[in-house]
Amino acid sequence: MTSKHTREVPVLTIDGPSGAGKGAVAANVARRLGWKALDSGAVYRAVAASALDQNVSAEDVDVLVALCDDLPLSFEAGDDGIRVFLDGQPVDGRLRQEEVSSMSSRIASQSAVRAALMDLQRSFRQPPGLVADGRDMGTVVFPDAQIKVFLDASVEERANRRYKQLKEKGKDVNFLRLFRDLEARDRRDRERSVSPTVPAADAEVIDSTAMTLEAVIDRVLSIARERV
Ligand code: DC
Numbered sequence: 001m002t003s004k005h006t007r008e009v010p011v012l013t014i015d016g017p018s019g020a021g022k023g024a025v026a027a028n029v030a031r032r033l034g035w036k037a038l039d040s041g042a043v044y045r046a047v048a049a050s051a052l053d054q055n056v057s058a059e060d061v062d063v064l065v066a067l068c069d070d071l072p073l074s075f076e077a078g079d080d081g082i083r084v085f086l087d088g089q090p091v092d093g094r095l096r097q098e099e100v101s102s103m104s105s106r107i108a109s110q111s112a113v114r115a116a117l118m119d120l121q122r123s124f125r126q127p128p129g130l131v132a133d134g135r136d137m138g139t140v141v142f143p144d145a146q147i148k149v150f151l152d153a154s155v156e157e158r159a160n161r162r163y164k165q166l167k168e169k170g171k172d173v174n175f176l177r178l179f180r181d182l183e184a185r186d187r188r189d190r191e192r193s194v195s196p197t198v199p200a201a202d203a204e205v206i207d208s209t210a211m212t213l214e215a216v217i218d219r220v221l222s223i224a225r226e227r228v
Contacts, residue, residue, distance in 0.1 A: 006122075007144060010035075010129040010228050013137035014220070016151035017186050017197055018101075019158030021208055021216060023081035025151060026133035028217045030077040033131070033224065037075045038124040039082040040134030040141065041104070043117055045095040046071055046086060048103035058106035061113065068116035075124070082133065098181070105185045108135075111194040129228070135189055138200035147227045149220055150199035153209045155183055 012029065014022045023039060030037040047067050050056075056063045076083045084092050094100065107113050114136075121141050124130055132141070138148035153161075159179040166173045189197040199205050204223050208216045 011142045011145035012147040013145045014133045020151045020153045022133040027077040030131040035129035037077040037082045038132040042084040044104040065116045109192040135197040136195035148203035150203040150205045
């Protein structure tokens with residue numbers, strides 16, 4: 001249950017498709033405001049990784065729901081994104097693996113899994129405020145959020161950014177495959193019947209295709225300062 005007191009804690013939601021830069025924007029904005037951060041994608045990724053580790057399929061809803069019960073997750077706003085810890089141990093590397101990305105998108109279309117993760121996500125709403133990044137932060141999880149942003153960018157630009165990131169890490173990547181995977185994931189996230197990736201009616205939509213990260217951060221901070 002969310003108490004009245006909790007509902008008064010300001011929330012800034014940043015929703016949008018994969019690769020739009022939500023994580024970097026959310027982490028920087030959280031740091032500058034001195035607020036907490038929630039990477040809700042990592043919540044789905046943590047369930048997906050645990051399902052893969054235990055050979056649980058994306059259709060085995062009862063077991064997936066049981067896996068949602070014990071997720072000692074915590075977050076820290078870093079320089080280039082929100083860092084994720086499970087039981088205090090950093091798990092970013094594992095959670096970003098391609099097999100986890102694909103599995104997380106599949107389990108995220110199960111409404112029972114989404115319902116099972118609701119209270120956990122809302123429990124991160126703590127003073128002095130929360131920056132929450134995801135797909136349905138402004139529409140479903142925090143519909144009463146004071147500040148809502150929907151961060152978009154063209155699929156070409158998002159694939160390019162991801163390609164550069166992976167190359168910089170010395171990974172061997174195939175651009176076309178990355179582009180197609182991103183398109184498939186977008187389609188699944190946008191067209192699913194439960195909590196699809198769409199802007200909340202009261203969200204400010206920012207198209208970051210031709211914007212620098214710094215410009216997006218400044219824009220989000222100025223929206224935040226107008227509203228709290
Ligand atoms: O943002 P991300 O790529 O880390 O998210 C991983 C998957 O989880 C993504 O395919 C969509 C899903 N997701 C979701 O359905 N709802 C959220 N609030 C966050 C992520």
